[in-house]
Amino acid sequence: MEHFITIAETPIDRLKHFLAVAHQLKKQHKTTGKNDPLLVGKTLAMIFEKPSLRTRVSFSVAMEHLGGNGLVLRPDEVGIGTREPVQDVARVLGGMCDGIMARTFEHDKVENLAKYAGVPVINGLTDYTHPCQAMADLMTLQEHFGHDLTGRTLTYVGDGNNVARSLSVACGKFGMHFVLASPDAYRLPQEDADRVMSIAPDMDFVMTSDPMEAVAQADAIYTDTWVSMGQEADKARKVKDFAGFAVDEKLLAAAPKHAVVLHCLPAYRGYEISEGVMEGKQSLVFPQAENRLHFQKGLIAALMGGM
Ligand code: CP
Numbered sequence: 084m085e086h087f088i089t090i091a092e093t094p095i096d097r098l099k100h101f102l103a104v105a106h107q108l109k110k111q112h113k114t115t116g117k118n119d120p121l122l123v124g125k126t127l128a129m130i131f132e133k134p135s136l137r138t139r140v141s142f143s144v145a146m147e148h149l150g151g152n153g154l155v156l157r158p159d160e161v162g163i164g165t166r167e168p169v170q171d172v173a174r175v176l177g178g179m180c181d182g183i184m185a186r187t188f189e190h191d192k193v194e195n196l197a198k199y200a201g202v203p204v205i206n207g208l209t210d211y212t213h214p215c216q217a218m219a220d221l222m223t224l225q226e227h228f229g230h231d232l233t234g235r236t237l238t239y240v241g242d243g244n245n246v247a248r249s250l251s252v253a254c255g256k257f258g259m260h261f262v263l264a265s266p267d268a269y270r271l272p273q274e275d276a277d278r279v280m281s282i283a284p285d286m287d288f289v290m291t292s293d294p295m296e297a298v299a300q301a302d303a304i305y306t307d308t309w310v311s312m313g314q315e316a317d318k319a320r321k322v323k324d325f326a327g328f329a330v331d332e333k334l335l336a337a338a339p340k341h342a343v344v345l346h347c348l349p350a351y352r353g354y355e356i357s358e359g360v361m362e363g364k365q366s367l368v369f370p371q372a373e374n375r376l377h378f379q380k381g382l383i384a385a386l387m388g389g390m
């Protein structure tokens with residue numbers, strides 16, 4: 084039984100395998116218009132405690148392309164941990180479905196689903212991590228820079244959040260360097276940096292409050308919303324705190340000319356990213372979003388289809 088809960092807990096050979104299958108299925112679909120029916124008769128239950136466009140659509144379409152079915156369960160329908168305990172939801176879904184994808188606030192809900200479900204469980208974002216996003220982002224970088232990302236630098240400008248945490252580990256595991264530019268109060272905790280450095284002792288893991296300096300060596304500049312789902316009440320304070328940390332034309336001018344721009348979306352133009360950068364020629368934001376579908380296909384083909 085294999086789950087995908089965090090990048091840190093997943094062996095590098097499995098991460099590379101998920102990516103290899105994803106690239107293969109993408110190529111097959113782009114050239115023939117279809118995929119082998121690897122998941123016929125299989126159902127992926129998808130639990131959402133938070134909103135989603137990309138995660139919901141990519142897993143649903145991924146299941147459809149592979150001949151299976153994606154079943155979306157909204158928060159008001161399930162009440163995971165409120166209407167009934169996580170371990171009961173896990174066993175009920177595990178008895179009827181072939182896999183579970185869950186987007187929850189608390190990370191331990193996804194861990195407990197994995198503990199009790201008896202079928203593969205995939206983390207579709209928690210407050211702690213967003214591993215599917217970071218893997219789709221690596222896929223996008225591989226398409227742009229070539230398969231071997233060793234020595235490349237990803238500079239993340241903004242909130243040291245779930246997305247930043249997953250990216251930092253992904254960078255470490257794939258031989259990349261990771262730079263986080265944020266106000267001091269929004270850095271990743273030192274224990275995260277220590278954990279990544281223990282996995283990848285040779286990487287540069289830099290945390291700085293100077294965004295201009297941070298992008299000077301960047302191959303990829305990444306940002307995410309300053310106000311993650313569930314933090315809406317803190318918006319005014321966070322927008323004030325993040326002044327000077329937007330990925331805009333001025334920041335891009337301080338980066339190497341070959342640097343690409345990534346954003347996991349949804350994007351808030353005029354806050355963490357400018358309209359011009361978002362729509363500019365260095366932006367890979369929409370191929371990046373499409374790769375959520377292709378990575379998801381590689382992942383579920385491996386976890387549920389024996390690929
Ligand atoms: N990037 C991402 O996970 O998007 P959704 O929240 O729309 O799924």
Ligand code: NVA
Nearest residue numbers: 244246307311312348
């Ligand atoms: N950090 C954001 C990512 C959205 C895909 C959030 O958690 O809301």
